[in-house]
Amino acid sequence: MKKISAKNALFGMIIIPAMFSGAVLAQSTNIDQNPSVKKPEAYGVDDRGVVARNTTGLCWRTGYWTPAMAIQECDPDLFKKEVVAAPAPAPAPAPTSKKMTFHADALFDFDSAKLKSGGHGIQSLNDFVNGIQTVKYDRIDVVGYADRIGSDEYNHKLSHRRAEAVKAHLVSRGIDANRIVANGKGEADPVTGNTCQGHGKALKECLAPDRRVEIEVIGIK
Secondary structure, three states, X not given: OOOOOHXXXXXXXXXXXXXXXXXXXXXXXHHHHOOOOOOOXXXXXXOOOXXXXXXXXXXXXXXXXXXXXXXXXXXXXXXXXXXXXXXXXXXXXXXXXXEEEEEHHHHEOOOOOOEOOOOHHHHHHHHHHHHOOOOXXXXXXXXXXXXXXXXXXXXXXXXXXXXXXXXXXXXXXXXXXXXXEEXXXXXXXXXXOOXXXXXXXXXXXXXXXXXXEXXXXXXXX
């Protein structure tokens, strides 16, 4: 029998582990590069290949488990779709108002609160009524105004009577009287300001814009 020297024996012990380490490295590399080699499972499975569960029905995760390896059967919470909130309904349009101004001279004779039987003024009122037949609104304000000729008290009463006359006409055309508010403001808020001077007919003609009836439809929807 051939004797093995201590030196050769030591050399053999060094070579063998080195060869073993190379084999392990090669096997690990083959797992990553060879698709036929089965990779680590994220969940434990039984002999049938079915995912194993604990007594509460939860899947057993292995030490290799990561969120990227999760399956919906075992981790449904990771697959919940983000709920997109329905868009908020568009806000309802804010109520608006519509105002029209009618010259009192077209509706009434001077110093009178009786509506003229015909003419452009009455036709304008009727056109106004026709224009709001299909509109929803809260109320209609009718405000009468007078010029500064005469006393303030007299003009205030005259402007109010004219507003009431216009209201009566609107009601006769089918508008609910409960939705109409009539008021007279006399000489208040003159359109002409202090521009009209003089006396007689010239002053009366200059102040004509102040003699008016304003109709405003409030809360149009």
